[in-house]
Amino acid sequence: MKGSPVFKKDVFFIVFFVVFLIAPSLYMAFFKQKPPWTPRLASHLYDTGNLFPRQAIQIPLFYLQMQTKKDGPWIALDEREYFPISKGLGYRTRFSRLSDIYLTQDGPICAVIGKLLADWFYRRHHTLHPDQLPPVSFRILRAYYRVGLQTGQGGWVQPPIGSYSENDIEVAYANVRA
Amino acid sequence: MRTSALDTFRICLGTVMLGHFAYLTQGWTLAWEWLSQTGFHVPSTLLPGMPVAPLLPEALVPWFGVLFFASLLAWTLGFHLRWTSLLALFLVAYVTWADILTHYSINRIFIISLTIMTFAAWDRSSSWPLRVLQIFLVTMYFVAGWSKAVHGDWLTSPITLWTQLQIYYMNSWSAQLVQELPIAFWKVIQWGVVAFELSAPVLFFNRKFLPAAFVLGIALHLGIGWLMQDVISFGLAMLCFYPLFIKPGPQTKHL
Numbered sequence: 279m280k281g282s283p284v285f286k287k288d289v290f291f292i293v294f295f296v297v298f299l300i301a302p303s304l305y306m307a308f309f310k311q312k313p314p315w316t317p318r319l320a321s322h323l324y325d326t327g328n329l330f331p332r333q334a335i336q337i338p339l340f341y342l343q344m345q346t347k348k349d350g351p352w353i354a355l356d357e358r359e360y361f362p363i364s365k366g367l368g369y370r371t372r373f374s375r376l377s378d379i380y381l382t383q384d385g386p387i388c389a390v391i392g393k394l395l396a397d398w399f400y401r402r403h404h405t406l407h408p409d410q411l412p413p414v415s416f417r418i419l420r421a422y423y424r425v426g427l428q429t430g431q432g433g434w435v436q437p438p439i440g441s442y443s444e445n446d447i448e449v450a451y452a453n454v455r456a
Numbered sequence: 457m458r459t460s461a462l463d464t465f466r467i468c469l470g471t472v473m474l475g476h477f478a479y480l481t482q483g484w485t486l487a488w489e490w491l492s493q494t495g496f497h498v499p500s501t502l503l504p505g506m507p508v509a510p511l512l513p514e515a516l517v518p519w520f521g522v523l524f525f526a527s528l529l530a531w532t533l534g535f536h537l538r539w540t541s542l543l544a545l546f547l548v549a550y551v552t553w554a555d556i557l558t559h560y561s562i563n564r565i566f567i568i569s570l571t572i573m574t575f576a577a578w579d580r581s582s583s584w585p586l587r588v589l590q591i592f593l594v595t596m597y598f599v600a601g602w603s604k605a606v607h608g609d610w611l612t613s614p615i616t617l618w619t620q621l622q623i624y625y626m627n628s629w630s631a632q633l634v635q636e637l638p639i640a641f642w643k644v645i646q647w648g649v650v651a652f653e654l655s656a657p658v659l660f661f662n663r664k665f666l667p668a669a670f671v672l673g674i675a676l677h678l679g680i681g682w683l684m685q686d687v688i689s690f691g692l693a694m695l696c697f698y699p700l701f702i703k704p705g706p707q708t709k710h711l
Binding site: 284287288289291292295296299300303304306307308310312318319321322323324325326328329330331332333334335337360361362364365366367368369370372373375376379380387390391394395398402425433434 | 507572
């Protein structure tokens with residue numbers, strides 16, 4: 279009933295959530311910016327609906343490689359050994375997600391993440407393979423994959439780096455161990 | 457006493473959360489990579505404006521898992537709701553903010569829903585939680601449609617859906633259908649999805665259109681679940697909101 283304490287409480291909470299949840303979500307969708315009136319730490323909660331927005335004729339995929347000798351051959355690493363596959367991530371790994379967010383374009387962020395990843399990789403590789411020669415360098419390749427080459431059987435399988443033409447591969451980050 | 461719409465929502469969403477987190481972490485076996493220093497983590501300095509939770513010591517990860525799933529299960533079953541909703545909210549927020557690399561839109565839906573349900577558990581005499589959750593659902597649809605139509609190319613490119621079905625989430629069904637069905641078919645589906653999402657506020661809040669909203673929404677989420685490998689939990693989480701729109705019968709206890 280209008281004017282009752284329950285009614286006033288209902289109105290208060292509905293207005294509260296409209297101001298701090300609904301309106302920010304709409305603002306974010308309309309202007310592609312964080313809503314200025316919301317707490318900074320909550321602002322990432324408002325981006326809930328931006329899935330698969332554009333066509334994907336060609337997408338960047340990433341590959342890890344290392345050298346165990348200076349000027350030696352680059353050895354392909356099995357990403358899944360360092361970042362286990364999760365079916366819940368579309369048969370991909372946390373590295374796939376990391377590269378989608380930070381490594382798709384060259385720039386300072388790509389370089390910083392690449393360096394952090396290289397430092398982590400050297401430690402992790404030593405933990406997993408203490409008996410092997412330690413890597414002296416590490417790099418991340420970015421290869422441009424054209425959609426339509428998968429069979430769809432058994433979930434996503436990243437194609438081998440050898441399946442690309444040279445023009446479709448570039449070095450996203452390279453690190454020589456100090 | 458009959459189950460209220462909010463109880464149905466809680467049981468449904470809790471079940472989806474339990475299944476989602478168990479599947480994402482492959483029965484908690486990936487949790488070490490996710491929540492401890494075992495895995496690679498993006499430092500907080502590169503995440504401005506994002507809350508970043510501290511990581512767990514490796515020895516605590518299994519115990520944390522027990523607490524995490526026990527609290528979600530207790531909340532789902534309606535056990536001491538005031539406290540289990542608070543605990544479940546805290547723990548889901550923690551796993552979301554401990555690792556940006558496993559943080560998806562579905563986590564945000566869980567956090568927002570748990571926040572509203574926590575308020576609701578402490579105030580069971582009001583009807584606002586039902587209304588806010590209803591408005592939240594239609595806002596998510598509208599925003600998704602807007603993003604596709606205005607910021608994306610769903611209305612201008614005929615091959616957006618056709619190409620999206622052929623990457624990470626392609627399964628044997630979609631692999632076959634993208635070959636056999638003409639581009640025009642996928643274009644019509646694209647437009648239909650955008651039309652449904654943009655008209656969700658009208659469809660869901662008008663009793664006359666509600667059956668159509670349910671049929672179209674269920675078809676959309678089941679279609680995604682059918683044609684995209686292992687992308688079912690997002691759709692199931694969205695479908696949990698649907699019982700909130702069903703008008704209670706005369707004997708149903710109103711919250």
